[in-house]
Amino acid sequence: MYSTVHTENSSPVKLIVPSAEQLNKKDLSEYNDVEKMVSSMPYNALVPELVNGRLFAKVMCHKINNLDPENQKLKNELFTELLGTFKNNIIETPFRCDYGSNIHLEEGVYMNYNCVFLDVSEVRIGKNTLLAPGVQVYTAGHPVDPIERRSSEFGKPISIGRDCWIGGNVIICPGITIGDGVTVGAGSVVTKNIESYCVVAGVPARVIKRLTPPKEDI
Numbered sequence: 001m002y003s004t005v006h007t008e009n010s011s012p013v014k015l016i017v018p019s020a021e022q023l024n025k026k027d028l029s030e031y032n033d034v035e036k037m038v039s040s041m042p043y044n045a046l047v048p049e050l051v052n053g054r055l056f057a058k059v060m061c062h063k064i065n066n067l068d069p070e071n072q073k074l075k076n077e078l079f080t081e082l083l084g085t086f087k088n089n090i091i092e093t094p095f096r097c098d099y100g101s102n103i104h105l106e107e108g109v110y111m112n113y114n115c116v117f118l119d120v121s122e123v124r125i126g127k128n129t130l131l132a133p134g135v136q137v138y139t140a141g142h143p144v145d146p147i148e149r150r151s152s153e154f155g156k157p158i159s160i161g162r163d164c165w166i167g168g169n170v171i172i173c174p175g176i177t178i179g180d181g182v183t184v185g186a187g188s189v190v191t192k193n194i195e196s197y198c199v200v201a202g203v204p205a206r207v208i209k210r211l212t213p214p215k216e217d218i
Contacts, residue, residue, distance in 0.1 A: 015053030015101045017084070037120050038102070042143070042152040045120075057082065057100045065094040084122075091115070092133075098140070106162070111135070121155035126162035126180065134169040141174045161196060181211060 018035055026035070033050060036043035044050075060082040067075050075093075079086045082097070085104035091111045097103060102119035108128035115131055117123055121139035125131075139155045156175030160166070164178060167186035178184070178194045185201025185208075194200055199209040 012052050012056035012059055014056050014081070015049070015099045017101045037155055038122070040121060040154060040156050042148075042154050044151065045153055053099045053101070057097050060100065061094075061096050067093070102139070112168075120153070121174070122157040123160075124158075125160045126164070128162055129160055129164040129166070131166045132168040132170070132186065135166050136169075136171045138172065139174050167201075181213065 015034070017038055023031075023035060023039060028039075028041070031039065031041065033043040033045075033047045037045075037050065060078060064075060064078050064082070067078075076086070076088055079089070079091060082100035083103045083105065084101050085106075087105060087107045087109075089105045089107075089109045089111070092113045094113065095111065095115055097117040098119050100119065102122045103117055104122065104124045106125065106127040106129075109125050109131075110129075111131040112133040112135075114134045115136070117137045118140040119137075123137055123139060137158055139158050140153060141156060142153045143149045158172055158174070158176050160172075160178045161180035161182065163180055164182045164184070166172070166184045167188065169186060170184050170188050170190065172178070172190045176190050176193060178190070179196030179198075181197040182194050183199045184190060184194070184205060185199070187203070188201050188205040189203045190200070191204040194205070195207070197211040197213045198207050199211065200207050202208075
């Protein structure tokens with residue numbers, strides 16, 4: 001769908017995400033498609049601003065994914081430019097995302113190879129959380145009605161707490177909140193919110209063990 005759309009002959013720029021304060025000053029009926037997208041409302045993904053934002057992310061991901069692996073300094077600079085919040089986290093490449101602007105990482109977040117973020121809505125990941133290879137984080141959704149699906153989509157934010165371990169090839173669906181200290185078994189599909197300090201696994205993911213919260217402050 002996106003590959004058939006092209007922007008004008010100018011360099012793509014990072015998508016500017018409106019703040020909550022900016023959104024609160026406008027009536028919902030006045031929202032443009034960027035504002036609708038970040039507000040979990042149906043929107044048109046093919047407007048020029050969003051096509052341009054995705055192209056910027058593709059260009060940045062291409063640069064990052066093809067860097068000399070010894071050039072960590074430039075890699076960090078590019079991730080800082082691409083993502084909404086990047087605190088010298090470690091992200092193994094290749095890495096891919098829709099926009100980057102909606103991805104916010106706290107200190108100590110680590111991602112292994114081939115992680116994919118469809119960040120039409122906000123994604124927040126807490127301190128010291130680990131993502132194994134192939135984790136897929138999907139804030140994007142589509143109407144189940146096939147006619148509506150031709151012209152609109154929507155997004156729902158995802159939040160992952162501190163000190164989590166997300167296993168290989170896990171899929172996290174739109175609108176999910178994962179608490180602190182959670183382990184998600186490899187290959188799981190997370191379709192419902194997960195409470196803090198537990199182990200979940202399966203398709204769909206279910207609690208298989210509850211953990212005692214640590215005494216020290218995480």
